[in-house]
Amino acid sequence: MSAAPQPSLKMLQNQEVFGELLHSLSQPLTSLRCSLELSIDEVSQQQQATVAVALQQAEKVIGMIQLMRDYLDAEQPGSEGCPVPVAPAVRAVVDDLSSIAAVRGIKLLLAGSCTARVLVPEPQLRLALQYLLSSLIQDAPADSEIRLVLDEGSSESVLRVECERGARLREQGARGQHSKRDSVSGTLRKVRLAIACRVLETAGALLAMDDGDRPGFVLRIPRWLAASGTPA
Amino acid sequence: MRILIVEDDTALSSFLRKGLEAEHHAVDTADDGPQGRAMALEFDYDLMVLDLNLPGVDGLSILRSVRQRKTRLPVMILTARSRVEDRVQCLDTGADDYLVKPFSFLELSARVRALLRRNHLPSELVLTVRDLFLDRVQRKVERAGRHIELTTKEFALLEYLMRNAGRRVTRAMIIEHVWNMNFDSTTNVVDVYINYLRRKVDDGFSPALIHTVRGVGYELSPEGASA
Numbered sequence: 001m002s003a004a005p006q007p008s009l010k011m012l013q014n015q016e017v018f019g020e021l022l023h024s025l026s027q028p029l030t031s032l033r034c035s036l037e038l039s040i041d042e043v044s045q046q047q048q049a050t051v052a053v054a055l056q057q058a059e060k061v062i063g064m065i066q067l068m069r070d071y072l073d074a075e076q077p078g079s080e081g082c083p084v085p086v087a088p089a090v091r092a093v094v095d096d097l098s099s100i101a102a103v104r105g106i107k108l109l110l111a112g113s114c115t116a117r118v119l120v121p122e123p124q125l126r127l128a129l130q131y132l133l134s135s136l137i138q139d140a141p142a143d144s145e146i147r148l149v150l151d152e153g154s155s156e157s158v159l160r161v162e163c164e165r166g167a168r169l170r171e172q173g174a175r176g177q178h179s180k181r182d183s184v185s186g187t188l189r190k191v192r193l194a195i196a197c198r199v200l201e202t203a204g205a206l207l208a209m210d211d212g213d214r215p216g217f218v219l220r221i222p223r224w225l226a227a228s229g230t231p232a
Numbered sequence: 233m234r235i236l237i238v239e240d241d242t243a244l245s246s247f248l249r250k251g252l253e254a255e256h257h258a259v260d261t262a263d264d265g266p267q268g269r270a271m272a273l274e275f276d277y278d279l280m281v282l283d284l285n286l287p288g289v290d291g292l293s294i295l296r297s298v299r300q301r302k303t304r305l306p307v308m309i310l311t312a313r314s315r316v317e318d319r320v321q322c323l324d325t326g327a328d329d330y331l332v333k334p335f336s337f338l339e340l341s342a343r344v345r346a347l348l349r350r351n352h353l354p355s356e357l358v359l360t361v362r363d364l365f366l367d368r369v370q371r372k373v374e375r376a377g378r379h380i381e382l383t384t385k386e387f388a389l390l391e392y393l394m395r396n397a398g399r400r401v402t403r404a405m406i407i408e409h410v411w412n413m414n415f416d417s418t419t420n421v422v423d424v425y426i427n428y429l430r431r432k433v434d435d436g437f438s439p440a441l442i443h444t445v446r447g448v449g450y451e452l453s454p455e456g457a458s459a
Binding site for chain 2: 022026027028029038040049054100107124127
Protein backbone atom coordinates (compact mmCIF):
# COMPACT_ATOMS: atom_id res chain seq x y z
CA MET A 1 0.00 0.00 0.00
CA SER A 2 1.30 3.47 -0.82
CA ALA A 3 1.81 6.26 1.72
CA ALA A 4 -0.89 8.90 2.16
CA PRO A 5 -0.70 11.52 -0.64
CA GLN A 6 0.85 14.87 0.28
CA PRO A 7 -1.28 17.96 -0.39
CA SER A 8 -0.09 20.36 -3.08
CA LEU A 9 1.00 23.93 -2.31
CA LYS A 10 -2.14 25.28 -3.97
CA MET A 11 -4.30 22.99 -1.86
CA LEU A 12 -2.56 24.16 1.30
CA GLN A 13 -3.08 27.79 0.25
CA ASN A 14 -6.76 27.11 -0.36
CA GLN A 15 -7.04 25.45 3.02
CA GLU A 16 -5.39 28.45 4.64
CA VAL A 17 -7.77 30.90 2.95
CA PHE A 18 -10.76 28.73 3.79
CA GLY A 19 -9.54 28.41 7.38
CA GLU A 20 -9.13 32.18 7.73
CA LEU A 21 -12.62 32.68 6.35
CA LEU A 22 -14.12 30.24 8.85
CA HIS A 23 -12.16 31.92 11.62
CA SER A 24 -13.54 35.32 10.60
CA LEU A 25 -17.07 33.93 10.37
CA SER A 26 -17.00 32.30 13.78
CA GLN A 27 -16.27 35.59 15.57
CA PRO A 28 -19.49 37.49 14.68
CA LEU A 29 -21.50 34.26 14.84
CA THR A 30 -20.45 33.78 18.48
CA SER A 31 -21.66 37.30 19.27
CA LEU A 32 -24.89 36.69 17.38
CA ARG A 33 -25.59 33.41 19.14
CA CYS A 34 -24.76 34.75 22.62
CA SER A 35 -26.82 37.91 22.08
CA LEU A 36 -29.88 35.89 20.97
CA GLU A 37 -29.51 33.49 23.91
CA LEU A 38 -29.26 36.35 26.37
CA SER A 39 -32.06 38.42 24.84
CA ILE A 40 -34.65 35.63 24.72
CA ASP A 41 -35.48 36.27 28.39
CA GLU A 42 -35.61 40.03 27.97
CA VAL A 43 -38.19 40.34 25.21
CA SER A 44 -41.98 39.97 25.40
CA GLN A 45 -43.55 36.53 25.03
CA GLN A 46 -44.68 37.42 21.51
CA GLN A 47 -41.15 38.40 20.50
CA GLN A 48 -39.67 35.32 22.15
CA ALA A 49 -40.96 33.16 19.32
CA THR A 50 -39.14 35.39 16.80
CA VAL A 51 -35.92 35.30 18.78
CA ALA A 52 -36.24 31.53 19.15
CA VAL A 53 -36.52 31.13 15.37
CA ALA A 54 -33.53 33.42 14.85
CA LEU A 55 -31.56 31.35 17.36
CA GLN A 56 -32.47 28.11 15.61
CA GLN A 57 -31.35 29.56 12.27
CA ALA A 58 -28.09 30.79 13.80
CA GLU A 59 -27.49 27.31 15.22
CA LYS A 60 -28.05 25.77 11.79
CA VAL A 61 -25.44 28.09 10.27
CA ILE A 62 -23.09 27.24 13.13
CA GLY A 63 -23.65 23.53 12.46
CA MET A 64 -22.61 24.08 8.84
CA ILE A 65 -19.52 26.03 9.93
CA GLN A 66 -18.60 23.06 12.13
CA LEU A 67 -19.07 20.74 9.19
CA MET A 68 -16.84 22.92 6.99
CA ARG A 69 -14.21 22.84 9.72
CA ASP A 70 -14.42 19.06 9.92
CA TYR A 71 -14.05 18.93 6.14
CA LEU A 72 -11.02 21.18 6.30
CA ASP A 73 -9.47 19.13 9.09
CA ALA A 74 -10.04 15.98 7.07
CA GLU A 75 -8.11 17.55 4.20
CA GLN A 76 -5.05 18.12 6.39
CA PRO A 77 -2.15 15.69 6.02
CA GLY A 78 -2.00 12.78 8.48
CA SER A 79 -1.27 13.90 12.00
CA GLU A 80 1.75 12.76 13.93
CA GLY A 81 1.12 10.76 17.07
CA CYS A 82 0.33 7.27 18.26
CA PRO A 83 -1.71 4.94 16.10
CA VAL A 84 -5.25 4.66 17.43
CA PRO A 85 -6.91 1.25 17.87
CA VAL A 86 -9.96 0.90 15.65
CA ALA A 87 -12.05 -1.62 17.62
CA PRO A 88 -12.61 0.58 20.72
CA ALA A 89 -13.51 3.51 18.47
CA VAL A 90 -16.09 1.36 16.65
CA ARG A 91 -17.51 0.15 19.97
CA ALA A 92 -17.73 3.73 21.31
CA VAL A 93 -19.51 4.98 18.19
CA VAL A 94 -21.95 2.05 18.25
CA ASP A 95 -22.59 2.78 21.92
CA ASP A 96 -23.23 6.47 21.20
CA LEU A 97 -25.47 5.80 18.19
CA SER A 98 -27.42 2.83 19.57
CA SER A 99 -29.85 5.05 21.43
CA ILE A 100 -30.36 7.26 18.38
CA ALA A 101 -30.97 4.18 16.23
CA ALA A 102 -33.35 2.76 18.85
CA VAL A 103 -35.43 5.93 18.71
CA ARG A 104 -35.95 5.17 15.00
CA GLY A 105 -36.71 1.50 15.73
CA ILE A 106 -33.35 0.28 14.40
CA LYS A 107 -31.02 -2.18 16.11
CA LEU A 108 -27.24 -1.96 15.94
CA LEU A 109 -25.48 -5.30 16.42
CA LEU A 110 -21.70 -5.40 16.80
CA ALA A 111 -19.70 -8.63 16.71
CA GLY A 112 -16.05 -9.67 16.50
CA SER A 113 -12.90 -7.73 17.20
CA CYS A 114 -9.67 -6.66 15.60
CA THR A 115 -6.26 -5.31 16.50
CA ALA A 116 -5.98 -2.72 13.72
CA ARG A 117 -4.62 0.74 14.45
CA VAL A 118 -4.70 3.84 12.28
CA LEU A 119 -2.65 7.02 12.27
CA VAL A 120 -5.38 9.58 12.76
CA PRO A 121 -6.47 11.56 15.82
CA GLU A 122 -9.06 9.53 17.73
CA PRO A 123 -11.79 12.22 17.57
CA GLN A 124 -11.45 12.28 13.78
CA LEU A 125 -11.66 8.50 13.55
CA ARG A 126 -14.78 8.47 15.70
CA LEU A 127 -16.28 11.32 13.69
CA ALA A 128 -15.72 9.44 10.43
CA LEU A 129 -17.27 6.24 11.79
CA GLN A 130 -20.13 8.24 13.26
CA TYR A 131 -20.89 9.91 9.92
CA LEU A 132 -20.84 6.60 8.05
CA LEU A 133 -23.06 4.82 10.53
CA SER A 134 -25.43 7.79 10.97
CA SER A 135 -25.98 7.84 7.23
CA LEU A 136 -27.05 4.19 7.27
CA ILE A 137 -29.32 4.78 10.27
CA GLN A 138 -30.99 7.72 8.52
CA ASP A 139 -31.76 5.58 5.48
CA ALA A 140 -32.84 2.40 7.25
CA PRO A 141 -36.53 1.58 7.67
CA ALA A 142 -37.96 1.28 11.15
CA ASP A 143 -37.51 -2.41 11.89
CA SER A 144 -34.03 -2.85 10.42
CA GLU A 145 -30.95 -4.35 11.94
CA ILE A 146 -27.57 -2.88 11.13
CA ARG A 147 -24.89 -5.48 11.63
CA LEU A 148 -21.28 -4.54 12.21
CA VAL A 149 -18.63 -7.25 12.14
CA LEU A 150 -14.99 -6.70 12.97
CA ASP A 151 -12.72 -9.34 11.53
CA GLU A 152 -9.00 -10.08 11.64
CA GLY A 153 -7.32 -11.22 8.43
CA SER A 154 -3.70 -12.16 7.83
CA SER A 155 -2.65 -8.75 6.51
CA GLU A 156 -5.60 -6.54 7.29
CA SER A 157 -8.49 -5.98 9.63
CA VAL A 158 -11.95 -5.54 8.20
CA LEU A 159 -15.08 -3.81 9.41
CA ARG A 160 -18.17 -4.96 7.51
CA VAL A 161 -21.38 -3.04 8.04
CA GLU A 162 -24.67 -3.90 6.41
CA CYS A 163 -28.30 -3.07 6.87
CA GLU A 164 -30.46 -6.17 7.07
CA ARG A 165 -33.63 -4.71 5.50
CA GLY A 166 -33.82 -2.77 2.25
CA ALA A 167 -32.90 0.77 3.16
CA ARG A 168 -32.66 1.43 -0.56
CA LEU A 169 -36.38 0.79 -1.00
CA ARG A 170 -37.14 3.39 1.61
CA GLU A 171 -34.81 5.85 -0.09
CA GLN A 172 -36.56 5.30 -3.42
CA GLY A 173 -39.92 5.84 -1.75
CA ALA A 174 -38.74 9.09 -0.21
CA ARG A 175 -37.40 10.41 -3.51
CA GLY A 176 -40.90 10.96 -4.84
CA GLN A 177 -41.64 13.52 -2.13
CA HIS A 178 -38.32 15.30 -2.17
CA SER A 179 -38.62 18.57 -0.29
CA LYS A 180 -36.31 21.54 0.26
CA ARG A 181 -35.54 20.27 3.74
CA ASP A 182 -34.52 16.92 2.26
CA SER A 183 -32.16 18.54 -0.21
CA VAL A 184 -30.44 20.50 2.55
CA SER A 185 -30.05 17.44 4.75
CA GLY A 186 -29.02 15.48 1.65
CA THR A 187 -26.22 17.96 1.01
CA LEU A 188 -25.11 17.82 4.62
CA ARG A 189 -25.11 14.05 4.42
CA LYS A 190 -22.95 14.07 1.29
CA VAL A 191 -20.44 16.38 2.98
CA ARG A 192 -20.38 14.15 6.06
CA LEU A 193 -19.70 11.09 3.91
CA ALA A 194 -16.97 12.96 2.03
CA ILE A 195 -15.38 13.86 5.38
CA ALA A 196 -15.56 10.25 6.54
CA CYS A 197 -13.99 8.96 3.32
CA ARG A 198 -11.22 11.52 3.43
CA VAL A 199 -10.36 10.86 7.08
CA LEU A 200 -10.24 7.10 6.61
CA GLU A 201 -8.28 7.28 3.34
CA THR A 202 -5.76 9.66 4.93
CA ALA A 203 -5.40 7.10 7.72
CA GLY A 204 -4.47 4.47 5.13
CA ALA A 205 -7.76 2.54 5.23
CA LEU A 206 -9.78 1.52 2.19
CA LEU A 207 -13.49 2.25 2.20
CA ALA A 208 -16.02 0.69 -0.16
CA MET A 209 -19.65 1.75 0.00
CA ASP A 210 -22.44 -0.60 -1.04
CA ASP A 211 -25.77 0.76 -2.25
CA GLY A 212 -27.19 -2.66 -3.11
CA ASP A 213 -30.07 -4.57 -1.54
CA ARG A 214 -28.15 -4.66 1.70
CA PRO A 215 -26.68 -1.17 1.91
CA GLY A 216 -23.58 -0.70 4.01
CA PHE A 217 -19.83 -0.36 3.73
CA VAL A 218 -16.63 -2.31 4.11
CA LEU A 219 -13.58 -0.76 5.72
CA ARG A 220 -10.25 -2.49 5.20
CA ILE A 221 -7.37 -1.48 7.46
CA PRO A 222 -3.89 -2.77 6.72
CA ARG A 223 -1.77 -3.69 9.74
CA TRP A 224 0.36 -0.76 10.84
CA LEU A 225 3.66 -0.78 12.66
CA ALA A 226 3.12 1.49 15.63
CA ALA A 227 6.70 2.79 15.72
CA SER A 228 7.21 3.74 12.10
CA GLY A 229 3.66 4.38 10.99
CA THR A 230 4.24 2.36 7.81
CA PRO A 231 2.27 -0.63 6.67
CA ALA A 232 3.41 -4.04 7.83
CA MET B 233 -16.78 35.20 41.98
CA ARG B 234 -14.51 37.60 40.13
CA ILE B 235 -13.87 36.84 36.49
CA LEU B 236 -11.52 38.42 33.96
CA ILE B 237 -12.47 38.28 30.27
CA VAL B 238 -9.64 38.96 27.80
CA GLU B 239 -11.26 39.25 24.37
CA ASP B 240 -10.60 41.77 21.60
CA ASP B 241 -14.05 41.49 20.03
CA THR B 242 -15.81 44.11 22.11
CA ALA B 243 -19.30 43.02 21.03
CA LEU B 244 -18.68 39.46 22.20
CA SER B 245 -16.91 40.64 25.33
CA SER B 246 -19.86 42.83 26.29
CA PHE B 247 -22.34 39.96 25.81
CA LEU B 248 -20.23 37.64 27.93
CA ARG B 249 -19.91 40.28 30.61
CA LYS B 250 -23.65 40.89 30.61
CA GLY B 251 -24.43 37.18 30.86
CA LEU B 252 -21.93 36.46 33.61
CA GLU B 253 -22.97 39.53 35.60
CA ALA B 254 -26.57 38.31 35.39
CA GLU B 255 -25.27 35.16 37.11
CA HIS B 256 -23.91 37.34 39.92
CA HIS B 257 -20.24 37.33 39.00
CA ALA B 258 -18.09 40.45 39.13
CA VAL B 259 -16.58 40.80 35.67
CA ASP B 260 -13.61 42.81 34.36
CA THR B 261 -12.74 42.96 30.68
CA ALA B 262 -9.54 43.64 28.74
CA ASP B 263 -9.56 44.02 24.96
CA ASP B 264 -5.91 43.51 24.10
CA GLY B 265 -3.06 41.23 25.12
CA PRO B 266 -0.85 43.60 27.17
CA GLN B 267 -3.82 44.91 29.17
CA GLY B 268 -5.13 41.40 29.76
CA ARG B 269 -1.77 40.11 30.94
CA ALA B 270 -1.26 43.09 33.27
CA MET B 271 -4.72 42.68 34.83
CA ALA B 272 -4.35 38.91 35.21
CA LEU B 273 -1.02 39.28 36.98
CA GLU B 274 -1.90 42.31 39.09
CA PHE B 275 -5.38 41.50 40.41
CA ASP B 276 -6.93 38.47 42.09
CA TYR B 277 -9.44 36.60 39.98
CA ASP B 278 -11.30 33.36 40.53
CA LEU B 279 -11.25 32.60 36.81
CA MET B 280 -9.89 33.99 33.54
CA VAL B 281 -11.63 33.63 30.16
CA LEU B 282 -8.90 34.15 27.57
CA ASP B 283 -9.15 34.54 23.80
CA LEU B 284 -6.16 33.15 21.90
CA ASN B 285 -6.03 35.60 19.03
CA LEU B 286 -5.31 38.97 20.65
CA PRO B 287 -3.58 42.14 19.48
CA GLY B 288 -0.26 42.94 21.15
CA VAL B 289 0.40 39.70 22.99
CA ASP B 290 -1.26 36.43 21.99
CA GLY B 291 -3.31 34.34 24.39
CA LEU B 292 -0.80 31.50 24.71
CA SER B 293 1.96 33.94 25.78
CA ILE B 294 -0.40 35.40 28.38
CA LEU B 295 -1.23 31.90 29.59
CA ARG B 296 2.49 31.08 29.99
CA SER B 297 3.09 34.28 32.00
CA VAL B 298 0.07 33.64 34.20
CA ARG B 299 1.04 30.02 34.86
CA GLN B 300 4.49 31.11 36.15
CA ARG B 301 2.92 33.29 38.85
CA LYS B 302 -0.60 31.90 39.39
CA THR B 303 -0.60 28.17 39.12
CA ARG B 304 -4.11 27.68 40.51
CA LEU B 305 -6.04 30.32 38.58
CA PRO B 306 -8.55 28.46 36.35
CA VAL B 307 -8.17 29.56 32.73
CA MET B 308 -10.69 28.90 30.00
CA ILE B 309 -9.47 29.44 26.44
CA LEU B 310 -11.72 30.80 23.70
CA THR B 311 -10.63 30.19 20.16
CA ALA B 312 -11.77 29.64 16.61
CA ARG B 313 -9.17 26.87 16.16
CA SER B 314 -10.72 23.45 16.55
CA ARG B 315 -7.98 20.99 15.67
CA VAL B 316 -6.89 18.40 18.22
CA GLU B 317 -3.33 19.71 18.07
CA ASP B 318 -4.51 23.22 19.08
CA ARG B 319 -6.43 21.82 22.02
CA VAL B 320 -3.47 19.76 23.15
CA GLN B 321 -1.16 22.76 22.92
CA CYS B 322 -3.50 24.89 25.05
CA LEU B 323 -3.99 22.22 27.68
CA ASP B 324 -0.24 21.48 27.76
CA THR B 325 0.46 25.17 28.27
CA GLY B 326 -1.78 25.12 31.33
CA ALA B 327 -5.32 25.91 30.22
CA ASP B 328 -8.04 24.22 32.27
CA ASP B 329 -10.68 24.21 29.57
CA TYR B 330 -11.08 25.08 25.90
CA LEU B 331 -14.15 26.38 24.07
CA VAL B 332 -14.34 26.63 20.29
CA LYS B 333 -16.15 29.55 18.63
CA PRO B 334 -18.98 29.93 17.75
CA PHE B 335 -19.93 28.66 21.22
CA SER B 336 -23.19 29.04 23.11
CA PHE B 337 -23.26 31.36 26.11
CA LEU B 338 -25.10 28.63 28.01
CA GLU B 339 -22.18 26.28 27.30
CA LEU B 340 -19.65 28.84 28.47
CA SER B 341 -21.68 29.51 31.58
CA ALA B 342 -21.91 25.78 32.40
CA ARG B 343 -18.17 25.35 32.00
CA VAL B 344 -17.43 28.43 34.09
CA ARG B 345 -19.50 26.93 36.89
CA ALA B 346 -17.72 23.58 36.55
CA LEU B 347 -14.29 25.24 36.74
CA LEU B 348 -15.25 27.37 39.73
CA ARG B 349 -16.77 24.34 41.46
CA ARG B 350 -13.67 22.27 40.78
CA ASN B 351 -11.54 24.88 42.44
CA HIS B 352 -13.70 25.38 45.49
CA LEU B 353 -15.63 22.20 46.19
CA PRO B 354 -14.93 18.48 46.08
CA SER B 355 -16.65 16.66 43.24
CA GLU B 356 -20.21 15.76 44.21
CA LEU B 357 -20.84 12.03 44.31
CA VAL B 358 -24.53 12.39 45.00
CA LEU B 359 -26.65 14.94 43.17
CA THR B 360 -29.91 16.10 44.73
CA VAL B 361 -32.72 18.26 43.37
CA ARG B 362 -35.67 18.44 45.73
CA ASP B 363 -36.70 14.78 46.35
CA LEU B 364 -34.71 13.44 43.38
CA PHE B 365 -31.38 11.72 44.22
CA LEU B 366 -28.75 10.47 41.82
CA ASP B 367 -25.79 8.48 43.15
CA ARG B 368 -22.98 8.71 40.60
CA VAL B 369 -20.94 5.90 42.17
CA GLN B 370 -23.66 3.31 42.71
CA ARG B 371 -25.46 4.56 39.58
CA LYS B 372 -28.72 4.67 41.47
CA VAL B 373 -31.65 7.07 41.10
CA GLU B 374 -34.50 7.61 43.56
CA ARG B 375 -37.39 10.01 43.73
CA ALA B 376 -39.36 10.42 46.97
CA GLY B 377 -37.64 7.25 48.18
CA ARG B 378 -38.76 5.19 45.18
CA HIS B 379 -36.09 3.51 43.07
CA ILE B 380 -36.12 4.52 39.37
CA GLU B 381 -34.63 2.20 36.77
CA LEU B 382 -32.80 4.08 34.00
CA THR B 383 -30.88 2.99 30.94
CA THR B 384 -27.26 4.15 30.56
CA LYS B 385 -28.17 7.07 28.30
CA GLU B 386 -31.13 8.09 30.47
CA PHE B 387 -28.83 8.08 33.49
CA ALA B 388 -26.23 10.19 31.68
CA LEU B 389 -28.90 12.63 30.53
CA LEU B 390 -30.40 12.97 34.01
CA GLU B 391 -26.92 13.43 35.50
CA TYR B 392 -26.18 16.21 33.01
CA LEU B 393 -29.50 17.95 33.72
CA MET B 394 -28.97 17.64 37.49
CA ARG B 395 -25.41 18.99 37.27
CA ASN B 396 -26.90 22.02 35.57
CA ALA B 397 -30.01 22.17 37.76
CA GLY B 398 -31.70 25.55 37.64
CA ARG B 399 -29.95 26.40 34.35
CA ARG B 400 -31.07 26.07 30.79
CA VAL B 401 -29.30 23.62 28.55
CA THR B 402 -29.69 23.53 24.78
CA ARG B 403 -30.26 20.41 22.68
CA ALA B 404 -26.82 20.96 21.16
CA MET B 405 -25.21 20.96 24.63
CA ILE B 406 -27.03 17.76 25.55
CA ILE B 407 -26.04 16.00 22.32
CA GLU B 408 -22.41 17.04 22.76
CA HIS B 409 -22.14 16.08 26.43
CA VAL B 410 -24.40 13.04 26.70
CA TRP B 411 -23.98 11.54 23.22
CA ASN B 412 -20.47 12.83 22.63
CA MET B 413 -21.38 14.00 19.14
CA ASN B 414 -21.75 17.18 17.14
CA PHE B 415 -25.30 18.47 17.11
CA ASP B 416 -27.37 17.47 14.12
CA SER B 417 -30.53 19.57 13.95
CA THR B 418 -32.34 16.79 12.09
CA THR B 419 -32.27 14.37 15.00
CA ASN B 420 -34.97 14.37 17.67
CA VAL B 421 -33.15 11.98 19.97
CA VAL B 422 -32.90 14.55 22.76
CA ASP B 423 -36.64 15.22 22.78
CA VAL B 424 -37.37 11.49 22.73
CA TYR B 425 -35.03 10.81 25.67
CA ILE B 426 -36.40 13.77 27.60
CA ASN B 427 -39.82 12.17 27.19
CA TYR B 428 -38.48 8.83 28.45
CA LEU B 429 -37.01 10.61 31.46
CA ARG B 430 -40.18 12.55 32.16
CA ARG B 431 -42.19 9.34 32.24
CA LYS B 432 -39.83 7.85 34.80
CA VAL B 433 -38.85 10.87 36.86
CA ASP B 434 -41.89 13.16 36.75
CA ASP B 435 -44.98 11.02 36.04
CA GLY B 436 -46.71 10.26 39.34
CA PHE B 437 -44.60 12.76 41.26
CA SER B 438 -45.15 16.40 42.08
CA PRO B 439 -43.91 18.90 41.10
CA ALA B 440 -42.57 18.18 37.63
CA LEU B 441 -38.82 18.82 37.58
CA ILE B 442 -38.01 18.66 33.86
CA HIS B 443 -39.20 21.73 31.98
CA THR B 444 -39.13 22.72 28.32
CA VAL B 445 -37.63 26.15 27.74
CA ARG B 446 -39.21 27.45 24.55
CA GLY B 447 -36.73 28.13 21.79
CA VAL B 448 -33.77 27.07 23.90
CA GLY B 449 -33.96 23.53 25.24
CA TYR B 450 -34.60 22.12 28.70
CA GLU B 451 -34.10 22.84 32.35
CA LEU B 452 -34.29 20.66 35.41
CA SER B 453 -35.57 22.81 38.20
CA PRO B 454 -37.72 22.44 41.31
CA GLU B 455 -39.08 25.94 40.76
CA GLY B 456 -40.14 25.68 37.10
CA ALA B 457 -38.24 26.92 34.06
CA SER B 458 -36.74 30.39 34.26
CA ALA B 459 -37.97 31.34 30.79
